[in-house]
Amino acid sequence: MSVQGSHGHSHTKSQQSLRLTKGAKKVLEVLERTDELSSAQDIHGALRNEEESPPGLTTVYRSLESLVQLGLVQAVDFGDGERRYEMVKPGEHHHHLVCEKCRNSVHLDQCLVQQLEESIQAKYKFEVRGHILEIFGLCEECQKAVAPAGKK
């Protein structure tokens, strides 16, 4: 994901429902029950299939923006030109191990950068405010699928 220090989290369940836009609520609902990362268009597509009057793509983008702002959703960039989103524990973030074969992803349970933040700060005199980190490779299942077949 990508992290940017400044957040303004001060949300409770009730506050959320209060401040969230109609569109944002629908978007959040989709993300709530999706465990894989979703692009704006994925979300838009999902809503088109289940809502009588689904929000437009523009609204989905705007909703995502405010949800990210609120710290309820994180945006992830794999460098393929398509941003993906997923719910997070408010104000938290995490990174992924992304399988290049099946495209599924696993969450890293701790942030490698945060751990090293102080040492970076000390060594480079650089004030860390955000970072992006994603790891690509093969998940356990796909390793099995590849190896026995004989390496190409």
Added chain:
Amino acid sequence: MSVQGSHGHSHTKSQQSLRLTKGAKKVLEVLERTDELSSAQDIHGALRNEEESPPGLTTVYRSLESLVQLGLVQAVDFGDGERRYEMVKPGEHHHHLVCEKCRNSVHLDQCLVQQLEESIQAKYKFEVRGHILEIFGLCEECQKAVAPAGKK
């Protein structure tokens, strides 16, 4: 930067000059004397200013692709929708501390992911093949410029 395991480095100075396209050579020249990251359009612009018959944008893109393939250049993605490039020691890679204020960047002298690769592999049974990692914040100079002014 973004790393993808598979490379086919087997280059010597002479081999390079042999296999490199005319356009690729010009692109490499620009990157050779630029210490900051350059976008395709930056490179194209630079060449337009100094070459009699500069390569077209398309050729710049194609050249960059093959240079990355050869391991002579790395592509870096900051998640802002514009890819940037820079020369690297053949086959190596590095990540950046990018100042959000002045936009300059410093190289990390070691890769945080490679250090942890084995433990990730062991813990998650995930075969690491590549990764992206960039850190954003304030460089030393820009910290000074901000702090004395009083925090907003």
Added chain:
DNA sequence: GTGGCGAATGAAAACCGTTTTCATTCTGAA
């Protein structure tokens, strides 16, 4: 040298995710 063929090149069009614009509709406070 000359013919010929695949690689390289360039201009323009296509792509595609995202952002803007702008007019319309909704919502909540007065």
Added chain:
DNA sequence: TTCAGAATGAAAACGGTTTTCATTCGCCAC
């Protein structure tokens, strides 16, 4: 009920990148 600001949507604009396709280049065989 009225009104102003927020939310929404459709369509256009954007911007970096990739494709397409016709042309030119470079090099080997003859």
